[in-house]
Amino acid sequence: MADKFYITTPIYYSNDVPHVGHAYSSFIADTLAYYKRLEWFDVKFSTGVDENSQKVVEKAQENWMDVMQYADMMATKHRELWDNSWIRYTDFVRTTEPRHRELVQKVLQKSFDNGDIYEGVYNGMYCVGCEWFKKESDLINWRCPDHPNKEIQHLAEKNYFFRLSKYQDRLLEFYANNPDFVKPRYKFNEIIEFVKWGLEDFSVSRETNKFGIPLPFDADQVTYVWYDALFNYVTYCQEDESKWWPADVHVIGKDIIRFHGIYWPAMLWSAWYEAPHNLLVTGYLTLDGQKISKSIGNVISPAEYIEEYSRDMLLLYLFMGFPIGEDGDFDRAQAILMYNAKLSNNLWNLLNRFIALSLKLWGTITWDVWKVWNEKIELYQSCMNDYNLRSALETAFEYASEINKYVDDNTPWKISIDTEEWTKNLNDILFILISNLRKIAIMLLPFFDVKMRELLSRIGTPYDDTLTLTENLSIDPSVFHVVEKGEPLYMRIGK
Numbered sequence: 001m002a003d004k005f006y007i008t009t010p011i012y013y014s015n016d017v018p019h020v021g022h023a024y025s026s027f028i029a030d031t032l033a034y035y036k037r038l039e040w041f042d043v044k045f046s047t048g049v050d051e052n053s054q055k056v057v058e059k060a061q062e063n064w065m066d067v068m069q070y071a072d073m074m075a076t077k078h079r080e081l082w083d084n085s086w087i088r089y090t091d092f093v094r095t096t097e098p099r100h101r102e103l104v105q106k107v108l109q110k111s112f113d114n115g116d117i118y119e120g121v122y123n124g125m126y127c128v129g130c131e132w133f134k135k136e137s138d139l140i141n142w143r144c145p146d147h148p149n150k151e152i153q154h155l156a157e158k159n160y161f162f163r164l165s166k167y168q169d170r171l172l173e174f175y176a177n178n179p180d181f182v183k184p185r186y187k188f189n190e191i192i193e194f195v196k197w198g199l200e201d202f203s204v205s206r207e208t209n210k211f212g213i214p215l216p217f218d219a220d221q222v223t224y225v226w227y228d229a230l231f232n233y234v235t236y237c238q239e240d241e242s243k244w245w246p247a248d249v250h251v252i253g254k255d256i257i258r259f260h261g262i263y264w265p266a267m268l269w270s271a272w273y274e275a276p277h278n279l280l281v282t283g284y285l286t287l288d289g290q291k292i293s294k295s296i297g298n299v300i301s302p303a304e305y306i307e308e309y310s311r312d313m314l315l316l317y318l319f320m321g322f323p324i325g326e327d328g329d330f331d332r333a334q335a336i337l338m339y340n341a342k343l344s345n346n347l348w349n350l351l352n353r354f355i356a357l358s359l360k361l362w363g364t365i366t367w368d369v370w371k372v373w374n375e376k377i378e379l380y381q382s383c384m385n386d387y388n389l390r391s392a393l394e395t396a397f398e399y400a401s402e403i404n405k406y407v408d409d410n411t412p413w414k415i416s417i418d419t420e421e422w423t424k425n426l427n428d429i430l431f432i433l434i435s436n437l438r439k440i441a442i443m444l445l446p447f448f449d450v451k452m453r454e455l456l457s458r459i460g461t462p463y464d465d466t467l468t469l470t471e472n473l474s475i476d477p478s479v480f481h482v483v484e485k486g487e488p489l490y491m492r493i494g495k
């Protein structure tokens, strides 16, 4: 049986359409899922929407809509964006679905029965924006720093609490035994420090919210949004839990790292599940030096960006411009420069040279030399296995530059076709070009699937689902008869 690989995006709030930060997370998950498929893993890739939230209720009211009607509309918008961006998820969960409600009630009951969930009174401050309780030390001028426009609420109500404090030692032991649990490492260190300071139990239910999943042991309370949201990752694999759980990678934003790095393993253990293998944490983006926010009005819509430019340009820039984990500035001009240099020039040069040479030689091509730069392929694989997408892309583009340089050094355009020399040299150059170009296209498939399939067809060795990075394909000289001049693979933008 093939190895399995289960990767997730966060479930996105359904009170808004996804922004470019969400697209970044979805692109990461999609690319890694695709790569694992190429490596013959059995892959599950889940995404979805978080609907059981007071924010959704408020948004529905603002729009004069029924809550479920509003949630349906937003779920459709999310799916449309991912479908139009070639995000090939295998599962899409909505937290209002019966399969999810049943699971959450099941795990709540388990934790209640073993004493990890107990009744208490919550007395304190709460930010509606974060949907999270706040300590005085979290606030600036009695406002949440992330939601300065929202009043902090004072709450005193009966709640149920999760006994997180019980899991402190087990968490620290787990971190010590799993040094790669959170990537990048400096994000992991923040979590470890936080846990060492001591953990407090946290509230898992609300009395005042009515839109949500009722506690199985107290129907007057609904479970609190985080507890409900996190278990979506298990909802996807209920049919075959023993195969798919634990998840291999949760791609998450740095704003939810504590919930995933601390609460989530403890909640899972309490309900007799294993902790996930890896958290891959992304940073924050700013736009042209400014924080991206609705109030500033500079939100980048991935749908509009893709329509104006292209999906591949957005993905390329996000991956090359922002190493996973770091904050960065989205610079529109830089995105165009990068696209022109990497996709429009470098790859097109290679393809164009291959086309010119095969048109010149067609009819005289005799033998097949298969010589590829194996060290590039190995380097690429180690980057992908380490979830280092930027270095993997860099490796592929450097590989393309080296093959371009190889052609420059051998000056095939200077070799006259009627000399003895041409048979040997031009054939060698042509086959080295096609075999390496094919490898580069396969490396780039997880990133730019549609265009790389086109590239593979244009060099006469079309995509089929048995191709692998390490194959030694024998190329029949007759493939060259399909080669045509054609349009550039990626149109250059600007002058």
Ligand SMILES: [Zn+2]
Residues within 6 Å of the ligand: 127, 128, 129, 130, 131, 144, 145, 146, 147
């Ligand atoms: Zn807040």
